[in-house]
Amino acid sequence: MRYYLIAGEASGDLHASNLIRELKVQDPDATFRCWGGDLMEKQGAELVKHYRDLAFMGFIEVVSHLPAILKNFKSCEKDLVSYHPDVLILVDYPGFNLRMAKFASQHGIRVFYYISPQLWAWHSSRVNSIKKWVDKMFVILPFEKEFYARYDYHVDFQGHPLLDVINEDMYLPGRREFLDSNALPDLPLIAFLPGSRRMEIEKMLKIMISVRDSFPGYQFIIAGAPSIEVDFYSGIVKDTNIRVVANQTYHLLTHAVAALVTSGTATLETALMGVPQVVCYRGNFLSYQIARRLVNVKYISLVNLICDKMVVPELIQQELTRQNMVDKLRSVVEPGPVRDAIKSGYLELKQQLGGRYASRRVASLMIQYLLKK
Secondary structure: OEEEEEEOOHHHHHHHHHHHHHHHHHOOOOEEEEEEOHHHHHOOOEEEEEHHHOOOOOHHHHHHOHHHHHHHHHHHHHHHHHHOOOEEEEEOOHHHHHHHHHHHHHOOOEEEEEOOOOOOOOOHHHHHHHHHHOOEEEEOOHHHHHHHHOOOOOOEEOOOOHHHHOOOOOOOOOHHHHHHHOOOOOOOEEEEEOOOOHHHHHHHHHHHHHHHHHOOOOEEEEEEOOOOOHHHHHHHHOOOOOEEEEOOHHHHHHHEEEEEEEOOHHHHHHHHOOOOEEEEEOOOHHHHHHHHHHOOOOOOOHHHHHHOOOOOOEEEHHHOOHHHHHHHHHHHHOOOHHHHHHHHHHHHHHHHOOOOOHHHHHHHHHHHHHHOO
Protein backbone atom coordinates (compact mmCIF):
# COMPACT_ATOMS: atom_id res chain seq x y z
CA MET A 1 0.00 0.00 0.00
CA ARG A 2 0.96 3.62 -0.47
CA TYR A 3 1.24 5.80 2.63
CA TYR A 4 1.53 9.58 2.87
CA LEU A 5 2.52 11.00 6.27
CA ILE A 6 2.68 14.57 7.58
CA ALA A 7 4.59 15.48 10.77
CA GLY A 8 5.41 19.10 11.63
CA GLU A 9 8.00 18.88 14.39
CA ALA A 10 10.78 16.77 15.91
CA SER A 11 8.58 14.63 18.17
CA GLY A 12 6.23 13.87 15.28
CA ASP A 13 9.21 12.89 13.13
CA LEU A 14 10.35 10.47 15.84
CA HIS A 15 7.00 8.75 16.31
CA ALA A 16 6.19 8.70 12.60
CA SER A 17 9.55 7.09 11.85
CA ASN A 18 8.84 4.30 14.32
CA LEU A 19 5.41 3.81 12.81
CA ILE A 20 6.92 3.60 9.30
CA ARG A 21 9.39 1.00 10.55
CA GLU A 22 6.57 -1.19 11.86
CA LEU A 23 4.38 -0.68 8.78
CA LYS A 24 7.25 -1.87 6.58
CA VAL A 25 7.53 -5.09 8.59
CA GLN A 26 3.82 -5.85 8.33
CA ASP A 27 3.36 -4.52 4.77
CA PRO A 28 6.56 -5.43 2.86
CA ASP A 29 5.31 -3.82 -0.37
CA ALA A 30 4.61 -0.48 1.32
CA THR A 31 5.86 2.81 -0.13
CA PHE A 32 6.01 6.07 1.82
CA ARG A 33 6.01 9.76 0.97
CA CYS A 34 6.10 12.41 3.66
CA TRP A 35 6.38 15.89 5.00
CA GLY A 36 8.52 15.35 8.06
CA GLY A 37 12.13 14.98 9.05
CA ASP A 38 15.39 13.10 8.92
CA LEU A 39 14.18 10.11 10.93
CA MET A 40 11.25 9.46 8.59
CA GLU A 41 13.56 9.75 5.62
CA LYS A 42 15.99 7.26 7.19
CA GLN A 43 13.15 4.76 7.40
CA GLY A 44 12.72 4.99 3.63
CA ALA A 45 10.05 7.65 3.21
CA GLU A 46 10.51 10.06 0.30
CA LEU A 47 10.83 13.43 2.05
CA VAL A 48 9.00 16.23 0.25
CA LYS A 49 9.45 19.02 2.79
CA HIS A 50 11.31 19.18 6.11
CA TYR A 51 9.48 20.16 9.27
CA ARG A 52 12.08 22.86 9.98
CA ASP A 53 10.33 24.90 7.27
CA LEU A 54 6.91 24.36 8.86
CA ALA A 55 7.49 25.12 12.54
CA PHE A 56 5.70 28.36 13.41
CA MET A 57 4.47 28.81 16.98
CA GLY A 58 1.96 31.17 18.57
CA PHE A 59 -0.94 33.17 17.14
CA ILE A 60 1.04 36.27 16.24
CA GLU A 61 3.92 34.30 14.75
CA VAL A 62 1.54 32.30 12.56
CA VAL A 63 -0.12 35.46 11.27
CA SER A 64 3.24 37.00 10.37
CA HIS A 65 4.17 33.90 8.35
CA LEU A 66 0.75 33.46 6.76
CA PRO A 67 1.90 33.74 3.11
CA ALA A 68 4.46 30.97 3.61
CA ILE A 69 1.90 28.81 5.43
CA LEU A 70 -0.69 29.20 2.67
CA LYS A 71 1.94 28.33 0.09
CA ASN A 72 2.74 25.17 2.03
CA PHE A 73 -0.93 24.19 2.07
CA LYS A 74 -1.23 24.52 -1.69
CA SER A 75 2.00 22.64 -2.28
CA CYS A 76 0.97 19.78 -0.01
CA GLU A 77 -2.49 19.51 -1.52
CA LYS A 78 -1.08 19.30 -5.02
CA ASP A 79 1.50 16.68 -4.03
CA LEU A 80 -1.05 14.60 -2.13
CA VAL A 81 -3.42 14.44 -5.10
CA SER A 82 -0.56 13.54 -7.42
CA TYR A 83 0.65 10.70 -5.17
CA HIS A 84 -2.91 9.58 -4.28
CA PRO A 85 -2.03 7.23 -1.41
CA ASP A 86 -4.18 4.49 0.09
CA VAL A 87 -4.14 6.51 3.29
CA LEU A 88 -2.98 9.87 4.61
CA ILE A 89 -1.53 9.52 8.12
CA LEU A 90 -1.47 12.80 10.03
CA VAL A 91 0.81 13.13 13.06
CA ASP A 92 -0.28 15.80 15.59
CA TYR A 93 0.44 19.32 14.15
CA PRO A 94 -3.28 20.30 14.06
CA GLY A 95 -3.11 23.78 12.50
CA PHE A 96 -1.84 22.24 9.28
CA ASN A 97 -3.10 18.68 9.51
CA LEU A 98 -6.77 19.34 10.20
CA ARG A 99 -6.98 21.30 6.98
CA MET A 100 -5.22 18.48 5.15
CA ALA A 101 -7.66 15.98 6.67
CA LYS A 102 -10.59 17.83 5.15
CA PHE A 103 -8.88 18.18 1.78
CA ALA A 104 -7.90 14.51 1.61
CA SER A 105 -11.34 13.30 2.62
CA GLN A 106 -12.98 15.48 0.00
CA HIS A 107 -10.68 13.91 -2.61
CA GLY A 108 -11.51 10.34 -1.69
CA ILE A 109 -8.35 9.61 0.33
CA ARG A 110 -8.72 7.76 3.63
CA VAL A 111 -7.46 9.70 6.64
CA PHE A 112 -5.88 8.27 9.79
CA TYR A 113 -4.75 10.58 12.60
CA TYR A 114 -1.88 9.37 14.80
CA ILE A 115 -1.30 11.41 17.98
CA SER A 116 -4.40 13.47 18.53
CA PRO A 117 -4.44 17.25 18.50
CA GLN A 118 -4.87 18.49 22.07
CA LEU A 119 -8.54 19.25 21.61
CA TRP A 120 -9.15 18.46 25.28
CA ALA A 121 -7.11 21.57 26.09
CA TRP A 122 -8.81 23.90 23.65
CA HIS A 123 -10.95 23.94 20.53
CA SER A 124 -13.00 20.94 21.70
CA SER A 125 -15.49 22.01 19.03
CA ARG A 126 -13.01 20.68 16.49
CA VAL A 127 -14.05 17.17 17.50
CA ASN A 128 -16.88 17.60 15.01
CA SER A 129 -14.33 18.20 12.25
CA ILE A 130 -12.38 15.12 13.37
CA LYS A 131 -15.54 13.00 13.23
CA LYS A 132 -16.35 14.29 9.77
CA TRP A 133 -12.95 14.14 8.07
CA VAL A 134 -10.88 11.53 9.98
CA ASP A 135 -11.64 7.85 9.40
CA LYS A 136 -9.61 6.54 12.36
CA MET A 137 -7.95 8.27 15.31
CA PHE A 138 -5.07 6.70 17.25
CA VAL A 139 -4.36 8.46 20.55
CA ILE A 140 -1.27 8.17 22.78
CA LEU A 141 -2.52 9.62 26.09
CA PRO A 142 -4.75 7.42 28.27
CA PHE A 143 -7.33 10.08 29.11
CA GLU A 144 -7.96 10.93 25.45
CA LYS A 145 -10.06 7.81 24.88
CA GLU A 146 -12.54 8.98 27.51
CA PHE A 147 -12.48 12.51 26.12
CA TYR A 148 -13.51 11.39 22.64
CA ALA A 149 -16.12 8.98 24.05
CA ARG A 150 -17.97 12.01 25.42
CA TYR A 151 -18.47 13.05 21.80
CA ASP A 152 -19.53 9.53 20.71
CA TYR A 153 -16.33 8.99 18.72
CA HIS A 154 -14.34 5.78 19.07
CA VAL A 155 -10.57 6.10 19.13
CA ASP A 156 -7.79 3.54 19.65
CA PHE A 157 -5.29 3.78 22.52
CA GLN A 158 -2.40 1.31 22.26
CA GLY A 159 0.06 2.95 24.66
CA HIS A 160 2.57 5.78 24.27
CA PRO A 161 5.22 5.31 21.55
CA LEU A 162 7.95 6.90 23.67
CA LEU A 163 8.08 3.60 25.55
CA ASP A 164 9.30 2.07 22.28
CA VAL A 165 12.20 4.50 22.32
CA ILE A 166 13.03 4.82 26.01
CA ASN A 167 13.38 1.31 27.43
CA GLU A 168 15.81 -1.06 29.08
CA ASP A 169 17.21 -2.18 25.71
CA MET A 170 18.44 1.23 24.57
CA TYR A 171 22.18 1.87 24.59
CA LEU A 172 23.28 4.48 27.09
CA PRO A 173 26.96 5.33 27.65
CA GLY A 174 28.51 5.30 31.09
CA ARG A 175 29.29 8.62 32.73
CA ARG A 176 33.01 8.50 31.97
CA GLU A 177 32.38 7.60 28.32
CA PHE A 178 29.82 10.40 27.94
CA LEU A 179 32.05 13.03 29.52
CA ASP A 180 35.14 11.99 27.55
CA SER A 181 33.38 11.74 24.19
CA ASN A 182 32.05 15.29 24.60
CA ALA A 183 35.18 16.75 26.28
CA LEU A 184 33.21 17.68 29.41
CA PRO A 185 34.67 18.20 32.90
CA ASP A 186 33.82 15.80 35.72
CA LEU A 187 31.15 17.98 37.34
CA PRO A 188 27.45 17.32 38.09
CA LEU A 189 25.29 17.99 35.01
CA ILE A 190 22.15 20.10 34.73
CA ALA A 191 20.43 19.81 31.34
CA PHE A 192 18.70 22.55 29.35
CA LEU A 193 15.99 21.35 26.93
CA PRO A 194 14.83 24.63 25.36
CA GLY A 195 12.58 23.17 22.64
CA SER A 196 12.85 22.14 19.01
CA ARG A 197 11.81 25.26 17.06
CA ARG A 198 14.18 28.15 16.43
CA MET A 199 11.87 30.85 17.78
CA GLU A 200 11.14 28.76 20.86
CA ILE A 201 14.80 27.89 21.49
CA GLU A 202 15.97 31.47 21.21
CA LYS A 203 13.34 32.77 23.61
CA MET A 204 13.63 30.00 26.21
CA LEU A 205 17.40 29.56 26.21
CA LYS A 206 18.02 33.23 26.91
CA ILE A 207 15.87 32.82 30.03
CA MET A 208 17.34 29.48 31.12
CA ILE A 209 20.98 30.52 31.06
CA SER A 210 20.30 33.24 33.63
CA VAL A 211 20.40 30.64 36.44
CA ARG A 212 23.99 29.56 35.76
CA ASP A 213 25.78 31.75 38.34
CA SER A 214 23.53 30.51 41.14
CA PHE A 215 24.80 26.93 40.83
CA PRO A 216 28.58 26.93 41.27
CA GLY A 217 30.08 23.48 41.00
CA TYR A 218 27.61 22.38 38.30
CA GLN A 219 27.93 22.41 34.53
CA PHE A 220 24.99 23.30 32.29
CA ILE A 221 24.62 21.39 29.02
CA ILE A 222 22.12 22.10 26.24
CA ALA A 223 20.40 19.18 24.53
CA GLY A 224 20.73 20.16 20.87
CA ALA A 225 17.57 19.44 18.88
CA PRO A 226 17.66 17.50 15.60
CA SER A 227 18.21 19.66 12.52
CA ILE A 228 19.32 22.71 14.58
CA GLU A 229 22.99 23.47 14.05
CA VAL A 230 25.25 23.91 17.08
CA ASP A 231 26.24 27.43 15.95
CA PHE A 232 22.65 28.56 16.48
CA TYR A 233 22.89 27.71 20.18
CA SER A 234 26.40 29.13 20.46
CA GLY A 235 25.14 32.46 19.14
CA ILE A 236 22.68 32.62 22.02
CA VAL A 237 24.84 31.45 24.93
CA LYS A 238 27.91 33.34 23.63
CA ASP A 239 30.82 33.19 26.12
CA THR A 240 28.98 31.65 29.08
CA ASN A 241 30.89 28.32 28.79
CA ILE A 242 27.57 26.50 28.46
CA ARG A 243 28.10 23.59 26.09
CA VAL A 244 25.83 22.03 23.47
CA VAL A 245 25.53 18.27 23.02
CA ALA A 246 23.86 17.58 19.68
CA ASN A 247 21.57 14.59 19.06
CA GLN A 248 22.39 12.98 22.42
CA THR A 249 19.41 14.04 24.52
CA TYR A 250 18.88 10.66 26.19
CA HIS A 251 22.61 10.25 26.81
CA LEU A 252 22.67 13.66 28.47
CA LEU A 253 19.59 12.96 30.58
CA THR A 254 21.08 9.66 31.75
CA HIS A 255 23.77 11.58 33.60
CA ALA A 256 21.90 14.80 34.49
CA VAL A 257 20.90 15.45 38.09
CA ALA A 258 18.11 17.79 36.98
CA ALA A 259 16.77 19.68 33.96
CA LEU A 260 15.05 22.88 32.87
CA VAL A 261 12.60 21.84 30.16
CA THR A 262 10.40 23.78 27.78
CA SER A 263 6.86 22.37 27.86
CA GLY A 264 6.07 19.72 25.27
CA THR A 265 7.06 16.12 24.57
CA ALA A 266 10.45 16.79 26.17
CA THR A 267 8.79 16.92 29.60
CA LEU A 268 7.61 13.34 29.10
CA GLU A 269 11.01 12.21 27.78
CA THR A 270 12.74 13.74 30.78
CA ALA A 271 10.32 12.01 33.15
CA LEU A 272 10.76 8.62 31.50
CA MET A 273 14.52 9.05 31.87
CA GLY A 274 13.92 9.63 35.59
CA VAL A 275 15.36 13.16 35.74
CA PRO A 276 13.73 15.69 38.11
CA GLN A 277 12.73 18.76 36.11
CA VAL A 278 11.31 22.25 36.19
CA VAL A 279 8.94 22.90 33.28
CA CYS A 280 9.22 26.35 31.71
CA TYR A 281 7.19 28.28 29.17
CA ARG A 282 6.96 31.86 28.01
CA GLY A 283 5.33 32.86 24.73
CA ASN A 284 4.60 36.05 22.86
CA PHE A 285 2.55 38.24 25.23
CA LEU A 286 -0.44 38.66 22.93
CA SER A 287 -0.36 35.00 21.86
CA TYR A 288 -0.34 33.96 25.50
CA GLN A 289 -3.24 36.26 26.40
CA ILE A 290 -5.30 34.75 23.58
CA ALA A 291 -4.34 31.19 24.56
CA ARG A 292 -5.11 31.75 28.24
CA ARG A 293 -8.71 32.59 27.34
CA LEU A 294 -9.06 29.48 25.21
CA VAL A 295 -7.10 26.80 27.04
CA ASN A 296 -8.99 24.59 29.46
CA VAL A 297 -6.32 22.61 31.34
CA LYS A 298 -4.93 22.73 34.87
CA TYR A 299 -1.31 22.07 33.84
CA ILE A 300 1.01 22.77 30.95
CA SER A 301 3.29 19.71 31.17
CA LEU A 302 2.29 16.27 29.90
CA VAL A 303 3.63 14.72 33.09
CA ASN A 304 1.19 16.63 35.28
CA LEU A 305 -1.69 16.29 32.82
CA ILE A 306 -1.40 12.50 32.65
CA CYS A 307 -1.01 12.10 36.42
CA ASP A 308 -3.71 14.75 36.99
CA LYS A 309 -1.66 16.35 39.74
CA MET A 310 1.40 18.57 40.19
CA VAL A 311 4.27 16.08 39.91
CA VAL A 312 6.85 18.51 38.47
CA PRO A 313 6.96 22.27 39.12
CA GLU A 314 5.81 24.57 36.32
CA LEU A 315 6.78 28.18 35.65
CA ILE A 316 4.59 29.86 33.05
CA GLN A 317 4.75 33.33 31.49
CA GLN A 318 5.14 36.00 34.20
CA GLU A 319 6.08 33.34 36.78
CA LEU A 320 9.12 32.44 34.68
CA THR A 321 11.58 34.77 36.37
CA ARG A 322 15.24 34.16 37.14
CA GLN A 323 14.64 33.95 40.89
CA ASN A 324 11.73 31.53 40.54
CA MET A 325 13.79 29.31 38.25
CA VAL A 326 16.67 29.31 40.71
CA ASP A 327 14.37 28.43 43.63
CA LYS A 328 12.52 25.66 41.80
CA LEU A 329 15.65 24.22 40.24
CA ARG A 330 17.40 24.14 43.60
CA SER A 331 14.44 22.24 45.09
CA VAL A 332 14.72 19.49 42.46
CA VAL A 333 18.53 19.35 42.40
CA GLU A 334 19.05 18.94 46.15
CA PRO A 335 17.97 15.76 47.97
CA GLY A 336 14.71 16.31 49.79
CA PRO A 337 10.91 15.95 49.68
CA VAL A 338 10.41 17.71 46.32
CA ARG A 339 12.91 15.51 44.50
CA ASP A 340 11.54 12.38 46.20
CA ALA A 341 7.94 13.25 45.27
CA ILE A 342 8.92 13.75 41.63
CA LYS A 343 10.62 10.35 41.49
CA SER A 344 7.52 8.73 43.00
CA GLY A 345 5.26 10.51 40.51
CA TYR A 346 7.35 9.24 37.61
CA LEU A 347 6.63 5.63 38.64
CA GLU A 348 2.90 6.35 38.52
CA LEU A 349 3.31 8.01 35.13
CA LYS A 350 4.93 4.92 33.59
CA GLN A 351 2.10 2.72 34.80
CA GLN A 352 -0.48 4.89 33.05
CA LEU A 353 1.30 5.00 29.69
CA GLY A 354 0.91 1.32 28.84
CA GLY A 355 3.58 -1.16 27.80
CA ARG A 356 6.11 -1.25 24.99
CA TYR A 357 5.47 -1.87 21.28
CA ALA A 358 2.73 0.74 20.87
CA SER A 359 4.00 1.57 17.36
CA ARG A 360 3.76 -2.08 16.37
CA ARG A 361 0.20 -2.41 17.65
CA VAL A 362 -0.88 0.80 15.92
CA ALA A 363 0.68 -0.31 12.62
CA SER A 364 -1.18 -3.63 12.86
CA LEU A 365 -4.49 -1.87 13.52
CA MET A 366 -3.97 0.55 10.64
CA ILE A 367 -3.37 -2.29 8.20
CA GLN A 368 -6.40 -4.16 9.48
CA TYR A 369 -8.58 -1.09 8.97
CA LEU A 370 -7.19 -0.51 5.48
CA LEU A 371 -7.80 -4.10 4.40
CA LYS A 372 -11.44 -3.82 5.50
CA LYS A 373 -12.25 -1.07 3.03
